[in-house]
Amino acid sequence: MFATGLTLLFSGGCHFAFGVITGDDWSGPTSYRKPALFGISTGLTCISMSWVWGKLRIWSPDPVVVWLTSLALALEVTLITIQFWRGVPSHFNHATYRDAFIEVAMLVLIIIASLGISWLVFRSLLPGAFLTADDTHDPSRIPSTSMKLAIRAGFVLLWISLLMGFIISSIGWAEIQAGRNPEILPQAGVLKFPHGACLHALQTLPLAVFVWQFLKCRHVLLRTSLFASAHLTFLAYACWQTFSGLARFEPGVGGMILLGLTSLCLLSALWPSRWIDAVLPTQRLSEAGS
Structure with missing residues (x-):
């Protein structure tokens, strides 16, 4: 998860730099804004989730959830970046069979990633979810009461944001x-x-x-x-x-x-x-x- 976040951050940062150097207007559906924004945003989210996972008691499904979530997010941003370099919109684009396939693939990937994030949200909200002094000898991995609240609130707001993403996507297709x-x-x-x-x-x-x-x-x-x-x-x-x-x-x-x-x-x-x-x-x- 952490490696995925760093890779996406690097990709997003490079596209941001190229956009600034070339004087891109950042407004259109095929501008540098798309790969830069999704790379940086998703990269930060991955790094944050890897940090949180290090503060939770490990459950047996966690390794599978981590890998699936990381892979789904990496592939989704990769498809968005590919569409940018093809010069076509990455969202709301069924102009060709290839575009339609990529659109559906991105939907499947974000559903998988959302399920993984939902699992982590559920985990963080459970009583006794976080590590204590009995679980680790590393004090830096034991969150304070305030940090627990910050993590839980941040995850709930992230989950709501994902839900809003599905809602606005449905409205967008209705508008089309x-x-x-x-x-x-x-x-x-x-x-x-x-x-x-x-x-x-x-x-x-x-x-x-x-x-x-x-x-x-x-x-x-x-x-x-x-x-x-x-x-x-x-x-x-x-x-x-x-x-x-x-x-x-x-x-x-x-x-x-x-x-x-x-x-x-x-x-x-x-x-x-x-x-x-x-x-x-x-x-x-x-x-x-x-």
């Missing part, structure tokens, strides 16, 4: 059959917005916990909860904008409310410890031992 753009929900809703809104919470949440613990901030558990809530409200904002037919950052009243909640949760997570102490003088949520 209606003779409309499969990437836009009338009038200006960007269908991929909800899918990507919290796709990388598995990286941002644990990273935030690491920084807070490194800086010896207090109330890390509370901060993690607030930061996870900010991700969730931003996902709600993305869904509201898209399914209301609005552009990403042209919010109406409902969108402004959700953006306001997102900002409130985010700013509260970043409050200085002394401010939180003033609100929670008992420090019941300070998480002194984690």
Whole structure:
């Protein structure tokens, strides 16, 4: 899983560099954006999952799940990259039998990968899923209470993002059959917005916990909860904008409310410890031992 992530990151980074050097516009379905975005995004996800697996108690099906998930993600991104170099869209493309076969193959591969990720989500949510001092002599593999929350919240948001991917793909095909753009929900809703809104919470949440613990901030558990809530409200904002037919950052009243909640949760997570102490003088949520 880790090797797959590094390989995909390298591929995505190279395509990003080539796109910058050649002055690519990044907007079209055959631009460098596709292999760069999928390579970097999937690579980061693979590396994060390999890191999480190192903190879980091993179950007997894990090796098979790891290999199948890694292989499925690597092949999916490879097919997307092949379509780019062929100069044709990788998604919503049934122009030829070859394109249709690749589209179906990518669907099968992402279903396999989603099942593997769902297995890991299920594993992480179980009581006693993570390693303890009785399981390993390496303290770095034992997550704190805040890190456990960050991992679990990140996985749930990743799983929701995958679900949104299947939903928007179905809507996209319906839009094609209606003779409309499969990437836009009338009038200006960007269908991929909800899918990507919290796709990388598995990286941002644990990273935030690491920084807070490194800086010896207090109330890390509370901060993690607030930061996870900010991700969730931003996902709600993305869904509201898209399914209301609005552009990403042209919010109406409902969108402004959700953006306001997102900002409130985010700013509260970043409050200085002394401010939180003033609100929670008992420090019941300070998480002194984690």
